[in-house]
Ligand SMILES: Nc1ncnc2c1ncn2[C@@H]1O[C@H](COP(=O)(O)OP(=O)(O)OP(=O)(O)O)[C@@H](O)[C@H]1O
């Protein structure tokens with residue numbers, strides 16, 4: 001897990017907390033607290049953090065829940081759903097259990113919603129994002145370069161890649177299904193939009209056109225676009 | 228003022244030390260004054276590749292910790308009198324040398340040498356920081372394997388974050404596997420790493436044979452790998468040496484000839 005004690009991975013309904021098994025709980029808790037205190041963007045109020053059950057004792061789970069609660073972050077211990085295999089166009093996905101995706105539902109409960117201006121800010125990355133690098137933003141992101149295998153882009157809004165995308169891309173990370181992903185050459189291992197996940201088939205050919213991934217009828221579809 | 232180049236890779240065992248030794252000899256053969264610095268403290272082996280193991284008295288750790296001058300630790304090559312090795316310790320570990328000490332050392336040494344080549348340990352820990360900090364630019368060595376390219380990409384990200392120029396060497400290319408389509412070819416590697424490439428070294432069993440005798444493969448100028456390294460040295464010296472493209476008839480014809488098929 002690199003230099004970090006824990007990691008947050010975007011999934012269908014929120015961010016999943018992952019850490020090395022066997023790590024001392026005190027260390028984990030301290031590191032999380034440090035991140036919370038640093039005001040890291042990703043702990044925006046109403047964010048849902050999930051933990052796969054049976055990794056911590058009940059007391060420790062409760063201790064984390066309280067810690068996150070102080071910062072307005074929802075902590076849930078629940079199984080993470082399987083990723084559905086997808087082809088192009090991606091056929092089958094799990095519809096969310098409720099009508100409102102959990103992240104949105106969570107945001108409603110939260111008193112302090114982010115200012116719209118903050119959400120619509122556009123981040124510009126003027127380079128290739130390489131293996132092990134992660135870009136996170138609450139708004140949308142424009143990447144003038146490639147997104148390589150092993151790189152991760154997580155955006156609250158949409159993602160535009162002026163280059164080849166082979167990494168993991170997650171648009172609408174807080175539940176906005178209107179977010180989309182565009183790339184000159186879209187061949188990621190996984191695409192996530194809001195609570196939906198699409199996994200690439202085992203072999204993808206390099207597409208000849210720019211493509212756009214968006215949500216239609218509860219599933220991620222990919223279509224060629226002009227630009 | 229000399230040029231300082233770090234030879235790095237991310238993944239271990241892809242040919243950093245082999246490359247450092249051959250480039251060092253190649254530059255020395257062209258009359259350059261060259262120092263090779265082994266920074267793989269605890270796992271040193273550049274000395275063995277150069278056949279200099281028995282001549283080591285002091286090490287990089289002694290120099291960094293200011294017990295001796297670098298001149299006292301340098302080992303002169305037996306055949307090329309303008310080639311020197313600054314070996315490292317086999318007993319200390321990588322925390323024995325601070326990156327800042329290394330930078331100071333390299334900046335002093337560059338007054339005396341035309342080229343300083345630094346052999347970097349695998350990985351991205353302190354040893355990497357130490358090896359990289361004083362370098363003007365970096366050579367990233369990879370092999371045509373998905374995992375090695377992934378690690379190279381990660382290293383490239385780190386190097387770019389500290390504004391180092393980077394050039395690529397792809398080692399251990401098996402022309403028959405490339406031809407059969409079972410190996411990553413240069414186009415797919417370039418697609419991901421997108422770096423200027425200064426070397427494409429074939430997989431050649433003579434490399435191991437030469438290493439075992441303490442001879443860098445470049446000295447065996449009739450081997451495929453030796454010739455490829457010689458081209459790399461030319462490119463480092465600014466010569467415009469064309470590549471023999473891998474997928475074309477020309478390259479295979481050449482290799483067939485080399486391998487005597
Ligand atoms: N072109 C080649 N053809 C065949 N064998 C090679 C070639 N290049 C390197 N090797 C062999 O691969 C092995 C590893 O090489 P080397 O020690 O140079 O790698 P390294 O990157 O320095 O490893 P480490 O990360 O452990 O320092 C050695 O046995 C070497 O002889």
Ligand SMILES: [Mg+2]
Pocket residue numbers: 243244245267272346347
């Ligand atoms: Mg080595």
